[in-house]
Amino acid sequence: MGLSEGNQAKTVWDNPAEIVRSLRPENPVLVFAPTILQDRARQFIEGFPGLVTYAVKSNPEEAVINNLVAAGIRGFDVASPFEIDLIGRLAPMAARHYHNPVRSTAEIAHAVAAGIKAWSVDSRSELDKLFAQVPAEDCEISPRFKLPVLGAAYDFGAKFGATPDRAAELLAAVAARGYVPSLTFHPGTQCVDPGAWEQYIRTAREIADKAGVMPRRLNVGGGFPSWRVHGVEPDLPAIFERIGTVTAEVFGENAPQLVCEPGRGLCGDAFAIIARVKALRDDGAVFLNDGVYGGLTELPMIGNLDRIDVLTPQGERRSAPDAGRVVFGPTCDSVDRLPGELALPGDIAEGDYLVINGAGAYSVVTNTRFNGFGELQQLTAMSLG
Incomplete structure (x- = not known):
C-alpha cells in the first residue's frame, strides 16, 4: 500500500x-510510547528507597536512554564495553555500575580506562582479576550471592552468584584490600511477589555478620516485573515498601544505601x-x-x-x-x-x-x-x- x-x-x-x-x-x-517510559521511571525514582539504575541490556535503544535521563534516572547497570561507552556518550554524568560478574582482562582494562568505579564479583578467581587492575581508591566491589529461586520466571542463579559463605569470604577480602565493600543479588526475572526480595535481604545481613563487614550499599538487583498478562498487574509500591521495611528491620542503624537495577520493570x-x-x-x-x-x-x-x-x-x-x-x-x-x-x-x-x-x-x-x-x-x- x-x-x-x-x-x-x-x-x-x-x-x-x-x-x-x-x-x-x-x-x-x-x-x-515515551510518556509511559517516563511515567514508570518517575514511579521508581519516587517509590524505591534508594538509587535507581537502569539495566541497559533489556533495551539499549538511544531513545530509551535519553527518555530515562529526561525523567531523572541517574544510574545505569552496564554489562559490556559497548554499554559502558553507550552510557558514557549519552549520559556522561550518570553512574555506571559494571555488574556483569565475569569479564576478560581486556574488558576490565577498558572499564578502568572509562572510569568505572562500581563492580560486582561472584568468585575468587574473578576477584583476583579485579585486584590486579582496578585501583582501590573510591572503587566499590560488590560480591554477588544467590539463593534457591522463589517466585521468578527463570533463575539467574543457575549462571551467576556465590553461595552466602563464599560471598562472606569475598566481602571480607574486598574490605581488607581497601575497596568500598558492598553486596548485590538478583532474585530472578519477573518477580511479582515482594517476598522474592525479603530472604535475600535477610541473608545479606547474615553474610555481613559472617564477614565482619557492613556493606556500604546493597544492590537488590532487577527482577521488577512488567505487566505481561491480564489480571496480574504488578504492584511495584508493595515491592518497594517490602524492600525498605525489611532492610531497616535487619540492618537497623547500619542499614546500607539501597540500589536497584530494573530492566523490564522500567521499559517493558x-x-x-x-x-x-x-x-x-x-x-x-x-x-x-x-x-x-x-x-x-x-x-x-x-x-x-x-x-x-x-x-x-x-x-x-x-x-x-x-x-x-x-x-x-x-x-x-x-x-x-x-x-x-x-x-x-x-x-x-x-x-x-x-x-x-x-x-x-x-x-x-x-x-x-x-x-x-x-x-x-x-x-x-x-x-x-
Whole structure:
C-alpha cells in the first residue's frame, strides 16, 4: 500500500490503531510510547528507597536512554564495553555500575580506562582479576550471592552468584584490600511477589555478620516485573515498601544505601509489537510475520504476553469471543512457535494485526534476521491504547 507524504513525514502517532489504519505495515513494527517510559521511571525514582539504575541490556535503544535521563534516572547497570561507552556518550554524568560478574582482562582494562568505579564479583578467581587492575581508591566491589529461586520466571542463579559463605569470604577480602565493600543479588526475572526480595535481604545481613563487614550499599538487583498478562498487574509500591521495611528491620542503624537495577520493570510496558497475520491454517493455527526468532524470542522461556488487541486492516478491534489458537512465527523452523495457545478472537482473519503490549524488554536486542525475516520498524506513539 502506498504511503501519503503526510504519513511518510509523521514522526509521532496517536496509537497503534492509527499506525495500522494509515500504514498497514507488512513487516512487524515496534511502537514506543515515551510518556509511559517516563511515567514508570518517575514511579521508581519516587517509590524505591534508594538509587535507581537502569539495566541497559533489556533495551539499549538511544531513545530509551535519553527518555530515562529526561525523567531523572541517574544510574545505569552496564554489562559490556559497548554499554559502558553507550552510557558514557549519552549520559556522561550518570553512574555506571559494571555488574556483569565475569569479564576478560581486556574488558576490565577498558572499564578502568572509562572510569568505572562500581563492580560486582561472584568468585575468587574473578576477584583476583579485579585486584590486579582496578585501583582501590573510591572503587566499590560488590560480591554477588544467590539463593534457591522463589517466585521468578527463570533463575539467574543457575549462571551467576556465590553461595552466602563464599560471598562472606569475598566481602571480607574486598574490605581488607581497601575497596568500598558492598553486596548485590538478583532474585530472578519477573518477580511479582515482594517476598522474592525479603530472604535475600535477610541473608545479606547474615553474610555481613559472617564477614565482619557492613556493606556500604546493597544492590537488590532487577527482577521488577512488567505487566505481561491480564489480571496480574504488578504492584511495584508493595515491592518497594517490602524492600525498605525489611532492610531497616535487619540492618537497623547500619542499614546500607539501597540500589536497584530494573530492566523490564522500567521499559517493558512502554512498547508494543504490531504483528500481521500471514495465514490461517485449516486447523485454526495462526501464522504471524514475527515470532521467536524476532521480537518474541523470550516467550517460550518466560510465557506468552496475553495483553493483545486484534485489529482489522482498518484499525477496528475484533470483538468476537476468544478461542485458543496455536501461533507460529514466519520462519521455516518448527521451533518458531509461541508456547501453548493464545486466546484470540474467533473472527480473526488473514491480514489482521495483533498489537502485543508489554513487549519492550529484550525484543530489540534478541531480534535476528533468520530466514530473511526480522525487519522491525520502530515508530513512536502518544499511547499504546
